[in-house]
Structure formats: C-alpha cells, structure tokens
Amino acid sequence: MAIHDGGCLCGKLRFRVSAPMLESGYCHCRMCQKNSGAPVVAWVTFPAASFSWIAGEPGTYASSAHGRRQFCSGCGSYLVFLSANYPAEVSINTASFDDPGAFAPRMHIFAESRISWFHIADQLPSHTGFGGFHPADARD
Numbered sequence: 579m580a581i582h583d584g585g586c587l588c589g590k591l592r593f594r595v596s597a598p599m600l601e602s603g604y605c606h607c608r609m610c611q612k613n614s615g616a617p618v619v620a621w622v623t624f625p626a627a628s629f630s631w632i633a634g635e636p637g638t639y640a641s642s643a644h645g646r647r648q649f650c651s652g653c654g655s656y657l658v659f660l661s662a663n664y665p666a667e668v669s670i671n672t673a674s675f676d677d678p679g680a681f682a683p684r685m686h687i688f689a690e691s692r693i694s695w696f697h698i699a700d701q702l703p704s705h706t707g708f709g710g711f712h713p714a715d716a717r718d
C-alpha cells in the first residue's frame with residue numbers, strides 16, 4: 579500500500595496518508611491565496627479515513643461556514659483543508675508532502691480568481707468554483 583508522509587516547515591507537524599489519491603489540482607481561490615501568501619495552491623485529496631497526524635497537533639482556522647484550514651502553530655505552515663460538505667475527504671497542500679512530485683495536478687479550480695499576471699500554460703481543465711471536481715458546488 580502506498581504510504582505518503584509530509585509535514586510543516588519546522589517539522590513539529592507530521593502527517594501520513596495510506597490510500598491512493600482521489601483528485602488533485604490547483605486552487606486559485608482568494609482564501610487559498612491569502613492563507614498561503616502564494617498566487618496558487620496545489621492540493622491533493624484523499625479519503626479522510628486514510629489520513630492521520632503522526633506528530634504534533636495542528637491549529638485550526640474556520641475560514642467559512644463549512645471550511646476548516648489546519649496549520650502549524652509553530653511555523654505557520656498551512657497544510658490541510660477540510661470541508662463539512664465533504665467529510666469523507668481531506669485536502670492536503672501538495673507541496674507539504676515529502677514527495678510532492680508524486681501528485682501531479684489535473685485541473686484548475688476557482689479559475690475566476692486567478693491573479694491576472696499569473697499565466698497558465700498547461701492544457702488542464704479550468705473550472706469556475708469547484709467545477710467538475712464537486713459538481714454540486716458549481717450551482718452556488
């Protein structure tokens with residue numbers, strides 16, 4: 579079984595997933611931009627049951643009515659996004675893995691808030707909101 583570990587910048591927080599990934603992509607939403615300080619966040623989702631913290635306890639920020647963002651209280655690294663709308667999934671920031679190259683992005687989401695100078699040269703699908711990833715969300 580594939581085991582993938584990762585962690586924060588300072589090393590206090592470590593996590594593990596033990597299942598194949600479900601989906602991966604880039605998120606251009608303003609909350610990811612603000613939380614990371616980066617123009618885009620690459621993410622990869624896994625079954626929530628396959629995820630565990632193996633060192634440290636994360637801080638949690640409620641970024642919306644349904645969203646929770648988990649981070650290291652020591653170094654500030656943003657690592658994990660959880661949604662009450664999709665409790666069976668965990669979304670992990672791809673670059674937080676020890677082997678980020680294992681999870682190539684497959685799409686862009688929240689493309690409507692892409693920063694104008696940030697140009698996308700790939701041919702991946704580009705969605706408004708969650709788009710094809712979570713079709714139900716495209717309606718709101």
Ligand SMILES: [Zn+2]
Nearest residue numbers: 586588650653
């Ligand atoms: Zn840390």
Ligand SMILES: [Zn+2]
Nearest residue numbers: 605606607610
């Ligand atoms: Zn986002």
